[in-house]
Amino acid sequence: MSKRIEVNDLNVYYGDFLAVEGVNINIEPRTVTAFIGPSGCGKSTFLRTLNRMHEVIPGAYVKGEVMIDGNDLYGPGVDPVLVRRQVGMVFQRANPFPTMSIRDNVLAGVRLNNKRLSKSDGDDLVEKSLKGANLWEEVKDRLNLPGSGLSGGQQQRLCIARAIAVSPDVLLMDEPCSALDPISTLAIEDLIEELKQEYTIVIVTHNMQQASRVSDKTAFFNIAGTGKPGKLIEFDETTTIFSNPTVQATEDYVSGRFG
Amino acid sequence: MSATISPSRQPSGRIANSLTSGQLPRFIEWYMLAGSLALSAVILLLMGFNVAGWLVLAAVIYLIGLGILSSAVENRRKATDRVVRGLVTVAFLLALAPLISTLITVVANGIGSINWDFVTQTSQSVFDPDTLEVTTKVGAWQAIVGTLIITGIAALISIPIGILTSIYLVEYAQPKHWMARTVTFLVDVMTGIPSIVAGLFAFSLFSLIVGPKAFSGFSASIALSVLMIPIVVRSCEEMLRLVPMDLREASYALGVSKFSTITKIVLPTAIAGIVTGVMLAIARVIGETAPIFMAASFTDNFNANPFDGPMQTLPVMAYTGYKFPGQDIAASNASAWGAALLLVILVVILNLIARVVAKVFAPKGSR
Numbered sequence: 001m002s003k004r005i006e007v008n009d010l011n012v013y014y015g016d017f018l019a020v021e022g023v024n025i026n027i028e029p030r031t032v033t034a035f036i037g038p039s040g041c042g043k044s045t046f047l048r049t050l051n052r053m054h055e056v057i058p059g060a061y062v063k064g065e066v067m068i069d070g071n072d073l074y075g076p077g078v079d080p081v082l083v084r085r086q087v088g089m090v091f092q093r094a095n096p097f098p099t100m101s102i103r104d105n106v107l108a109g110v111r112l113n114n115k116r117l118s119k120s121d122g123d124d125l126v127e128k129s130l131k132g133a134n135l136w137e138e139v140k141d142r143l144n145l146p147g148s149g150l151s152g153g154q155q156q157r158l159c160i161a162r163a164i165a166v167s168p169d170v171l172l173m174d175e176p177c178s179a180l181d182p183i184s185t186l187a188i189e190d191l192i193e194e195l196k197q198e199y200t201i202v203i204v205t206h207n208m209q210q211a212s213r214v215s216d217k218t219a220f221f222n223i224a225g226t227g228k229p230g231k232l233i234e235f236d237e238t239t240t241i242f243s244n245p246t247v248q249a250t251e252d253y254v255s256g257r258f259g
Numbered sequence: 260m261s262a263t264i265s266p267s268r269q270p271s272g273r274i275a276n277s278l279t280s281g282q283l284p285r286f287i288e289w290y291m292l293a294g295s296l297a298l299s300a301v302i303l304l305l306m307g308f309n310v311a312g313w314l315v316l317a318a319v320i321y322l323i324g325l326g327i328l329s330s331a332v333e334n335r336r337k338a339t340d341r342v343v344r345g346l347v348t349v350a351f352l353l354a355l356a357p358l359i360s361t362l363i364t365v366v367a368n369g370i371g372s373i374n375w376d377f378v379t380q381t382s383q384s385v386f387d388p389d390t391l392e393v394t395t396k397v398g399a400w401q402a403i404v405g406t407l408i409i410t411g412i413a414a415l416i417s418i419p420i421g422i423l424t425s426i427y428l429v430e431y432a433q434p435k436h437w438m439a440r441t442v443t444f445l446v447d448v449m450t451g452i453p454s455i456v457a458g459l460f461a462f463s464l465f466s467l468i469v470g471p472k473a474f475s476g477f478s479a480s481i482a483l484s485v486l487m488i489p490i491v492v493r494s495c496e497e498m499l500r501l502v503p504m505d506l507r508e509a510s511y512a513l514g515v516s517k518f519s520t521i522t523k524i525v526l527p528t529a530i531a532g533i534v535t536g537v538m539l540a541i542a543r544v545i546g547e548t549a550p551i552f553m554a555a556s557f558t559d560n561f562n563a564n565p566f567d568g569p570m571q572t573l574p575v576m577a578y579t580g581y582k583f584p585g586q587d588i589a590a591s592n593a594s595a596w597g598a599a600l601l602l603v604i605l606v607v608i609l610n611l612i613a614r615v616v617a618k619v620f621a622p623k624g625s626r
Contacts, residue, residue, distance in 0.1 A: 056508055058433050085514030095505035099527040109513035112523050159509070166513055 002029040002200040003069040003086070003169040005050060010064035011229075012045050012054065020046050021229035023064075025219060032192060032201045034211035034238065037221035037253070042230025043204045044174050046221070050202065051087035051172060052080040068170065085113075088168035092175040094155035096147030096162070103143040105158055106130060109166035125165055133161035134191050153184025160191065164199070171195060173203040177210065189214050208254055212242050220250045281332045288325070288341070295320035318349050362603070369600025372593040378403070378601070382559040382594075397594040399601055401561040402576040406605070408565050409476045409555065409572055410545045413483035418537055420484075421491025428492070429499040430521055449489035457485040458550025465554070474556040476565030479572075482550035487540050494536025498529040531617040538613030542606045548574040573602040 005027040012020040020042035027033050035043040048054040049062050052073060066073040073083050096105045106126045110117055117125070126143065130136040135157040139150070147158050156176060163171060173192075177185040192201060192214050205211050211218050219235040234241065234250045245251045284290075299317035303309070322345050330338035380398035424442065432439030461482035465473035502525050510520040526533070556569035557579045580595025 051512065053508065053512060056504075056511060081514055081516050083514075084512055089508075089512035091505065091508065091512075093505055095503070095509045097506060097509070097524060097528070099524075108510070109515065112510065112513065112515040112519045114519065162509075162513065 002198060004029050005170065005200065005202075006065075006067040007050075008065040008067070010046070010049065010062060010066060012042065012049055012062050013060065014057070015059040018229040020049075020221075021231055023232045025232060025235055027200060027202060027217075029200050030196060030198075031216040032196050032203060032214050034215035034218045035202065035204045035221060036206070036208060036211050036218060037230070037233075038223065039206075040226075040230070041221040041223040043221050045230070046232075047172050047174055047202060047204050048089075050170070051084050051089055053084070053089060055080060085166060086168050087170040087172060088163035088166060089172045089174065090156070090159050090163050090176050092178055094152060094159050094179070096150070096155050096158050098146065098148050100147060101144045102139050102147045102150070102158060105147040106161050106165050108162055113166075129161040129165040130158075132164050132195070133157045134187055134194075135161055151184075153180045153187060156180060156184065156188060157191065160188070160195075164195070168199070170200045170202070173201065175204050175206060178206060185210070208242070212238055218242070220245075220247075220253060222249055222253070280334060283329060283332055287328075288345075291321055291325050291328070292317075295324060318345075321345060322349075365596065365599050365603055368593075368596035369598075372397070372597035373600060377594075377597055381561040397590055397597075399573065399576060399594070399598055401559065402571040402573045402598055403601065403605075404561070404563055405476060405555070405570040406545060406572040406574075406602070408563065409479045409483065409551065409570065410541060412477060412480035412565060413487055413544060414537075414541055416480065416484040417487035417491050417540070421488050421537075421540075422495050422533065424488075424492045425495035425499055426521060428496050430517070430525065446489045446492045449485070450493065452485065452489075454482075454486055454547050455549040455553070457482045458553035460485060461550065461554045474554065474569040475567060476555050476562070476570035479551045479555035479570065480565065482554045483544045483547060486547065486550070487544045490540040490543060491537055494539065495529075495533050498532035498536060499525060501532065502528045527620075531621040534616045534620060535613050538609055538616075542609050545606060545609070546574050546602055548578050551575050552578065573598045573605070577602070 005025075007023055007025045007027075010020070010023040011018060023046060035047060037043050045054060050066060050073075054060040054062070062074060064074070068086065072078070096102075097108060100108060103122075103126050104111070106129050107117065107122055110125065127136060127140075130139065135154060138154060139158075147155065150158060156179075160171075160176070177188050180188065189210065192203065195201060203211075203214065215238045217236065218238045218241040220233045220241060221230050222233045223230045234245055234247045236245070241250060242254050245254065251257075296313075296317045298320055299313050300308070302316065303313050322342055325345060326338050326342045329341050377397065377399055379400055380396065381401045382398050383396055386392075424446070428439055428442060432442075458479075461478045462473065464481065465475065465478040469475075506524055506528060507520055510524045511517075515524075551572050552575050555572065555575070557575045558569040558571050560571075562568050562570050576598040577595045580591045580598065584591030
C-alpha cells in the first residue's frame, strides 16, 4: 500500500513571497522520514505541499513536481480531494470533530465521502483503525461518547486512527507530539514504528531525540534569515545526520550549537 | 519518660505579619447599603420623598461613603476596587430598570384582558335584533394568526438567504475579494435601515405590481425579510468564523470535499449558535409595527391568506387599539394591552425554544 514520493525542484510561494526554494528529495516506501530545522524554515509548509493542504491558505501555490509512485500531484486536472485520500495527515493539535462520537470520528473519512457502510463493516473498520492506533483497549467500552472527552494523547491517537481509517498510502505528521506528555509521546512513537510496516511516513518534529528515535532518514531544513526562503540543507540516513553530517550548519543544529 | 511537658513553642502574643493590611468587616458593603438607604430616606423625608430620588441619592451616598471609608481603613487600591465594583453594579441595575418596568406594566395592564376567548376568537360585532344593540367582542386570534404567518414567511425567505450568504462570506470568498467586501458593506448598510423605510419599500413594490390598495400579508413579509436578512447574515457569519480552522483542515486531510466539509462538519459544529442567532432575528422582527402597518394595513377580520387583503398582527393591533379605538374606548385600550402581552409571551416562547434547541445541538464533550 505504501508509495514512493519524489520531489523535483519544488518552490512554494505565499503570494509573492517565496517560502521554500528548490527542494529535491526522494522518500522510499515503508520508511519514516523526519524533517527537522528551526522554526519558520518551511518544514511544515513543505510537508503540506505533499498532499496539497497548503492550498487551504489563500494565495499559496507551488512550482515544481511532486510525484507519488510516478503520478504528479500538480499535473493538470489533478483533483486535490483524490490526492488527500491517498496522502493522510495528522496535525500538531489533536482535532477530533466535536459533534461526533469516538466511533463517528473514526468513520468520518469514509462517511463524509458519502460511502455507504454497513453496521458490521463499520464496526470492523472502527476496531481495526483503533487497534492500529493503539487506542482500542482504552476506548472500546465508550465508542459512543464524544471524542473531545478523551485526554490529549488519546485524542491525537484518535486522529491517527481517523487518518488510517481511509487507508491512505502515505501518512504526514506535523509535529504530532509537540502538545503531549512524554508517556503519550512514547505511545505515538511506538505507533509510528508499527505503522511503518504499511505506510510511508513523513514526520515534522522539533525534538531531535524523537527524530533520531523514530526515523530512518532525516532531512534538515534551514533558513538564511527572515524574509529569505527556507531550503533543504541535507538529507541522509538518520544515523549519518546525527553522527557525521556533511554540512556544518546541520552539525551545529543537531549538536545544539544554534537553533 | 519524664512527665514534664515541653513548653509551647508558640509565642503567646500576636506576631506581626508583614503581609497584612487594614481590612473592613466582611459584610461592610451590605451595612453600607442599608446605612445609605436609611440616610437618603431621612434626607428626602425632610425635602419631600420620592422613590427615584431616594434610590439615586442612596447610590451616591453609598459610593462616596464606601470610597472614603475604604481609603481610610484599607488602601487606595481596595478603595478604587470597591467604588468601581459599586459603579458597575449600579450601571447594571440602571440597565435592568426599564426592562423590568416595561415587563411589569405590560403584564399588569394586559393580564386582565387575556383569557381563552381573547386568544381563540376573532373580533366581531354582534347585532342583537331584540335590543337593537351592537356589541363588539374583542379577540386576538386574527392577530396571532397574522403575526405567525407574516413572520413565518419572512423567516422562510430570510433564513436560507442569510445562511447561504454567510457561508459564501466565510467559506468561499477570499477575504479581500471585491464581491465579499461589497456584500459585507451592503449587509452593514441594511442593518441600519429604518424599519419604516423597509415598509415603504415593500408597499411601493407591491403597489407597482398589484396596483393601488396593495395591502397583503406577503408584502409585510417582504418588508420584514429586508430587516431580517442582515441580522441573520451577521450572526451566522460570526458563528461560522468561530469554527476552528483545524476542523476544516482535518476534514480536507481525510479527502473530504469542500461541500461535505461545510454541510457535515462546519454547519453541525456551529448549529447551536446559528439557531440562537436566527431565533433572535425572528424575535427582533416579530415586534415590528411600522412596516407591517404600511404593507399589511390592519383589520378586525380573520384573514389567513397572505396574498390577498389586509392582515392583522399583534403589534399593529396594540397600536391601532390605542390610536384608533372603537366606540368602547376602554375595551380597545384593554385589547391593545392584551395584544402587547401576547406578543411578549410569544417572544419569550421563541427564546425558550432557541435555548432548548441550542442546548440539544451543542457539541458535547468536556471542554
